[in-house]
Amino acid sequence: MKKSIIRKVLILSLTIFIGFNAYSQKRKVLNLPNYDQSPYHFGFILAANNLVFNIKPVDNLSFIKWNKEQSPDIFADSLYVYNVTSEGTPGFTIGILGNLRLSKHFDLRFVPSLSFGERMINYGILSYKDGESTYLEVQKSITSTLIEFPLFVKYRSHRLNNFAAYVTGGMKYTLDLASQKKAEKNLNDVSVKINKHDMLAEVGVGVDFYTNYFKFGTEIRMGYGLFDLIKREGNLYTDSIDHLNSKIFLLSFTFE
Numbered sequence: 052m053k054k055s056i057i058r059k060v061l062i063l064s065l066t067i068f069i070g071f072n073a074y075s076q077k078r079k080v081l082n083l084p085n086y087d088q089s090p091y092h093f094g095f096i097l098a099a100n101n102l103v104f105n106i107k108p109v110d111n112l113s114f115i116k117w118n119k120e121q122s123p124d125i126f127a128d129s130l131y132v133y134n135v136t137s138e139g140t141p142g143f144t145i146g147i148l149g150n151l152r153l154s155k156h157f158d159l160r161f162v163p164s165l166s167f168g169e170r171m172i173n174y175g176i177l178s179y180k181d182g183e184s185t186y187l188e189v190q191k192s193i194t195s196t197l198i199e200f201p202l203f204v205k206y207r208s209h210r211l212n213n214f215a216a217y218v219t220g221g222m223k224y225t226l227d228l229a230s231q232k233k234a235e236k237n238l239n240d241v242s243v244k245i246n247k248h249d250m251l252a253e254v255g256v257g258v259d260f261y262t263n264y265f266k267f268g269t270e271i272r273m274g275y276g277l278f279d280l281i282k283r284e285g286n287l288y289t290d291s292i293d294h295l296n297s298k299i300f301l302l303s304f305t306f307e
Contacts, residue, residue, distance in 0.1 A: 088152075096162060099141060113134075115132070121285065130287060134175040144164050144167075144303070145165055156207050157205065158205040159202070161200075164201070165196070191241075199224070201221060219255040223250070225297075230245055245295065253299075275296065
């Protein structure tokens, strides 16, 4: 999956730069010619996101035997977890943007945002009850409402008529308002709880379009969490996971 995503990003980046070279052959009237000389400016972003988890199961997972006390929501004498995977659903992000000019090509950007999304953790479980085995696929949903505080450095290429390509990189702190870390246990429906706080390293690539009245940008950004988020509670859903890290993909549109 990682190779496929990286390949798509590289293809998109190559397409963008090829388009710049072709477009730059034609001279255009410059919109907002002095826009990038301003020491600072503000804007807002709208984005589509996909939140997932990067999961590392514990060693020798499929050989670990779990008892019924460790799986209170499954009626079985013993269980074996064969795989743990994650998938995301489309979400959205809104935020405001502050841009500080550092030099001709470098900017410092602060983009406090609010993101909504949902992540799934899928378990493949073989259960034994009275000597009979049954293979189960159990899915646990984790809904997140994230307050995000990203701080990025942006490197912008030379402006080609009314276009400019750029790359960004930086760090982002997130606070999950929907975290269930302190929720009480429910034996009838065991939920997977995660920590509220996370820190992500993010990189992105995008294009700025200069219109008559504002600068419009579109960007693809990827973020990887640095903290292990899982809260272990002595059941097979949490203790079968060695590390649980955030992974965020963002397609954003900026208006500055």
